[in-house]
Amino acid sequence: MKGLQIVVTGAFLFISASSLVAQSPEIDSLERAYNMAIGDSAKFNALKALCFKLPGTDSAKTEHYCSLLIKQVDDVTDPVERADAYAAIGNYYNSTLNFRESLSYFRKSIELFRRAGGHKAEIAYAKCLADYAYVFHINGDFDTALTYDLEAERILEKYDEYDYRLGLYNRISDIYARLNQPQKSEVYDMKLSAISNKLTSPKMKAFYCIAATYSLDPKKDFAKVDRLLREGMLIGKKNSLLEIVWTASNALGDCYASVSNYPAALAWYDTALVYARRLSLKYDEVITKEGIGGVYMMQKKYGEAAGQFGQALDIARQINASALQKELYGSLSSLEIARGNYRKAYNFLSAREDVIFRIFDEEDQRQINFLNAKYESEKKAAEIKRLTDQEQLQKLAIEKHQALVYLFSAFSLVMLIALFFIVRFYQNKKKLVEQGNELQRQKIKELEKEKQITAVRYALQGEETERARLARDLHDGLGGLLSGAKMAFSSFRETFVHDERQLETFRHALDLLGKSITELQRVAHNMMPQALVNGTIREAVSEFCERLDNGALAVKFQFFGNEEKIGQSYQIAIYRIVQELVNNVIKHSGASEALVQLVQDKDRVSVAVQDNGAGFDPSAALASNGSGLKNLRMRVESLGGRFDIDSGVGRGTEISVSFENMENQQ
DSSP: OHHHHHHHHHHHHHHHHHSSOOOHHHHHHHHHHHHHOOSHHHHHHHHHHHHHHOTTSOHHHHHHHHHHHHHHHTTOOOHHHHHHHHHHHHHHHHHTTOHHHHHHHHHHHHHHHHHHOSHHHHHHHHHHHHHHHHHHHHTTOHHHHHHHHHHHHHHHTTTTOHHHHHHHHHHHHHHHHHTTOHHHHHHHHHHHHHTGGGOOOHHHHHHHHHHTTTTOOTTTSHHHHHHHHHHHHHHHHHTTOHHHHHHHHHHHHHHHHHTTOHHHHHHHHHHHHHHHHHTTOHHHHHHHHHHHHHHHHHTTOHHHHHHHHHHHHHHHHHTTOHHHHHHHHHHHHHHHHHHTOHHHHHHHHHHHHHHHHHHHHHHHHHHHHHHHHHHHHHHHHHHHHHHHOGGGGGGHHHHHHHHHHHHHHHHHHHHHHHHHHHHHHHHHHHHHHHHHHHHHHHHHHHHHHHHHHHHHHHHHHHHHHHHHHHHHHIIIIIHHHHHHHHHHHHHHHHHOOOOHHHHHHHHHHHHHHHHHHHHHHHHHHHHSOHHHHHSOHHHHHHHHHHHHTTSSSEEEEEEEEOOOOOOHHHHHHHHHHHHHHHHHIIIIIOOSEEEEEEEEETTEEEEEEEEOSOOOOHHHHHHSTTOHHHHHHHHHHHTTOEEEEEEOTTSOEEEEEEEEOGGGOO
């Protein structure tokens, strides 16, 4: 639900600033009301209402109507009406990132509301405090934002302003989470839940349904997430809240994709795409297309995924959405890795880095603008306070020069501190980017290793298939012919008239033929023992150890656990591993005793070979070229097993191999 959380959190944080982005029908209605208004007061109030709703919709209309409001506001005599207009202008400048003017107008509004008196003015004062706090919130000054938000909360909790408190609680919860105070954050999440049944606005009810899915895992709580999102969508459709319908549709697409119901996910994303285009919300359209591309990628439909990601990237470039470009370049890089196009993957990764650095530069400039605006706002507040204090008027001329010096020094100090933190922030972000690149490179290496292991696995399967075929041909074909020849020779001996010398020669030839048959049977047995074909791995390994336990090396076999029938590929692999390990003991260890232990239960098989030989250095053996142990370890890893060596010079060797969950391995 990551995409959902980003979209809805942004909407909720904006609630206190503009009561949500208005839909086109609402804007059209407000424009008609403004054009039809009669009288200066009615005209002004209609213009003010329009300016409250416009930010975040049509930028040209917003600039036009808000410029009209700015020209008229200072001529209004009613302090509450003027304060309300100042708040609307503050929201407008905040939406254009002009923080200097935004903070200035909010301060004017707060001061007028504070002095007005009465419960309506007090409510308006609290809402303006929350709007003012929002400017600090979005610029990362969480302590200042929290101070004003808590004051707004103290006032609003005295009144039935549940719709507005919903956004306020959401933002305070977010601040405490960012300040690493999760317990306080949870308190405000509980407050959100407590007022959910008292909401009156359809917008708030719908957004609450969507926000309630934040902490839920669709894989565990699918039914609940699906129900809440559908409920929010239904409210949106009934009340023509198209932005909410898009949010819920896109979130449902994310939800169904997370449980691998790809047809349903694509259907919901298509619905979201319709509403994003109807509203001309290019940013939202990019998010939806990225979701569609992700579903195609999970289905391994890489061509369709590349098409969706490419279209989304083109739109993100058109609207200069750097954050979306960064995410899309990352998705395209992952896609090309999945397709095995590592050069393209690297190029997309490089493009992603360029976007990240551009985002850092834009964020740095925005932070500098905000710090300048904050300083100017505080400076003006200090000047107002001095001018309103009648006892300081006589000292104003003398202190003016000193105040300028102090303020300039403070400004320089603030700028130096800001510059220091910006540099630190940039360095940390750069480090995170480098770490991300390293993770991508590591992932590529892992994919290459997995490809190598897969090749080894299929090579071994081919080798065993060929061994089985040769063993069958030797035993059934050549073995049968030799046995027939021996029988013919034996029958011929009974009728053939010969002297004693010829008889001895005949017997010798017949004995050689018998030894050839025995040797042929031994070779065929080694290539594919009948115990592996018809019996269990225990029988095959036990038989192998018994055949070897008659020479210079004493081989003992022990079995523990429950004898189970396992897959043919694992039986063959384990048998070959035992063969290889015991042969290594015979060839290299100089041991007099070897112990083969086989442990088997329902979903696990392990085998260990111990000897009392000379031992060796495992790291050196595995590092050498052409090492049999290295090849043996690759064989084990190709089947998803574990390979361990315990050895040292002069203290013998124990090598163990284990396989688990074999029914899930290919």
